[in-house]
Amino acid sequence: MKVSHLIKVDNLDWQVDRKSVLSGVSFTLSKGETVGVVGPNGAGKTSLLKCLYGEHRNFAGNISLTGKPITQLSRNQLAKTIAVVAQTNVSIFNLSVYDVVRMGLLPHKALFESDTEADINLINRALQQVDLLDKQHQAYATLSGGEQQRTLIARAIVQQSPILIMDEPTNHLDIYYQHQLIGLAKNTGRTLLLAIHDLNLAAQYCDRLILLNQGQVVADDTPNNVLTAKRLKQVFRLDCIVDQNPHLACPRVTFAPNKINDRQMTGAKHG
Numbered sequence: 001m002k003v004s005h006l007i008k009v010d011n012l013d014w015q016v017d018r019k020s021v022l023s024g025v026s027f028t029l030s031k032g033e034t035v036g037v038v039g040p041n042g043a044g045k046t047s048l049l050k051c052l053y054g055e056h057r058n059f060a061g062n063i064s065l066t067g068k069p070i071t072q073l074s075r076n077q078l079a080k081t082i083a084v085v086a087q088t089n090v091s092i093f094n095l096s097v098y099d100v101v102r103m104g105l106l107p108h109k110a111l112f113e114s115d116t117e118a119d120i121n122l123i124n125r126a127l128q129q130v131d132l133l134d135k136q137h138q139a140y141a142t143l144s145g146g147e148q149q150r151t152l153i154a155r156a157i158v159q160q161s162p163i164l165i166m167d168e169p170t171n172h173l174d175i176y177y178q179h180q181l182i183g184l185a186k187n188t189g190r191t192l193l194l195a196i197h198d199l200n201l202a203a204q205y206c207d208r209l210i211l212l213n214q215g216q217v218v219a220d221d222t223p224n225n226v227l228t229a230k231r232l233k234q235v236f237r238l239d240c241i242v243d244q245n246p247h248l249a250c251p252r253v254t255f256a257p258n259k260i261n262d263r264q265m266t267g268a269k270h271g
């Protein structure tokens with residue numbers, strides 16, 4: 001049977017303390033796509049990603065990865081399918097950059113199996129790709145925020161999984177590293193699913209956006225079709241102008257509360 005979707009989410013519900021966080025979430029992710037999950041604080045973006053990468057297992061509905069229900073995959077099989085760049089787990093803070101990147105090999109190795117020359121080359125190439133070869137012996141904890149994120153991308157490269165999930169990867173990064181990081185992630189050639197707050201960054205780099213609000217999918221389509229002024233006002237509770245970015249083939253969102261009047265909206269997309 002041919003499986004066309006890498007990820008298929010069907011009617012996903014997730015509750016915590018009897019409170020519904022995600023409800024009726026359905027979407028698919030195909031090979032090669034870059035899909036952004038956007039929405040206001042508390043919309044359920046991180047919770048959704050955690051269901052997908054196996055951190056939350058107590059959900060209702062179905063999630064399948066390459067045609068198999070996620071609940072039937074072992075941690076190791078899951079790690080071979082999905083690499084994650086998320087808020088860092090404290091346990092890696094004392095490791096060196098090299099050792100964090102090396103962790104990407106673990107799903108592929110038996111316990112106590114030593115590294116081959118090919119493994120070492122893979123780690124070094126990944127370090128080179130993210131420009132951290134010279135910091136490989138430095139403690140992860142002492143890196144800047146941007147360097148830490150790049151280390152996690154290198155770990156994901158070494159992990160060789162077809163899907164890369166990133167939870168707000170550009171948080172705390174300056175504008176240079178925001179673009180560099182997403183560019184690096186795209187250059188890995190993986191299928192990308194990323195939660196992201198910056199709608200303009202999302203519009204620039206994503207093929208599709210899934211807009212979440214109060215745990216439900218409000219829209220799932222191209223950036224042009226998702227980012228309409230009317231919908232963004234409903235979800236983010238702010239007036240905005242959406243027009244076409246004159247330099248890039250994508251929409252451009254400008255939030256300017258109190259400054260937008262009918263005259264300024266002329267020519268902009270009202271949705």
Ligand SMILES: Nc1ncnc2c1ncn2[C@@H]1O[C@H](COP(=O)(O)OP(=O)(O)OP(=O)(O)O)[C@@H](O)[C@H]1O
Binds near residue numbers: 039042
């Ligand atoms: N482990 C948990 N225990 C209690 N409440 C939780 C837990 N995880 C998530 N929530 C609640 O679920 C809701 C969605 O949280 P989530 O972190 O998924 O939102 P988000 O869209 O990623 O938000 P943000 O943009 O602020 O990061 C919030 O109200 C949050 O408080």
